[in-house]
Amino acid sequence: MKGLSRFLPAACLALALVFSGSVHAQQSAQPTAAAIASARELLTLKxxxxxxxxxxxxxxERTKTTLLQSNLNYQKDLNEVALIVAKSLAGREKEIGDGMAKIYAGHFTEQELKDLVTFYKSPLGQKLIAQEPKAIEASMGFMNQWAHQFADVVNGAFRAEMRKRGKEI
Structure with a gap:
């Protein structure tokens, strides 16, 4: 029994290391093409x-504005070049969508992404898509209003504590 009690902690540690390594390997594995496709569909729905x-x-536009600040005499040229650059780089924003899809596919399994797509296609999912931005905006407004009112409470508490110390602020 004594030999087993000495062996058990080491065995548990070894098992923990093996399992933590396999979990880490699963999390760092490259997402499948199907998972990325499901993530793209999810992002499109959303x-x-x-x-x-x-x-x-x-x-x-930001780059042009920055360059104009130190090159005012090139305003006409920079305006013309901005149109050329914008046209030549049009569509590159797709790279953001591709990156986002890979990120989602790295955080969710293929099946989870398929389930999310199914949900977002449902009536409730469609309602969430339509209403969530409004709910978030209203929530942010509420949080700002609360913070403003709470700042008055905190300010009052500071003043009261300072008065107890004989100091008016």
Whole structure:
């Protein structure tokens, strides 16, 4: 029995290391093409492309604006070049969508992604897609209002504690 009690902690540690290694290997494994395809479908259903649809023109405009700050005499040229650059790079925002799909496929299994696609195609999933942005916006408004009111409470608490110390602020 004594020999077993000395062996058991080492065996448990070895098993824990083996299992943690296999979990890590599963998490770092490359997602399958089918998982990435399901992730793309999920992101399409959720209209994720709206987040990055203007990424290329936005980046072109920001770069032009930055360059104009130190090259005002090239304004006409930079405006013309911005159109050329935007046209030549159009469509590159797809790279963002591809990257997002790979990220989702790395965080969810293929089956989970298929289940999510099924859910988002359902009436409730469609309602979530339509209503969630409004709910989030309203929630953010509520949080901002709460923070403003709570800041007054915290400020009052500081003033009260400072008054107890004989100091008015």
């Amino acid at each position: 209209h994720a492309d709206a987040m990055y649809a203007n990424a290329v023109p936005g980046m072109v």
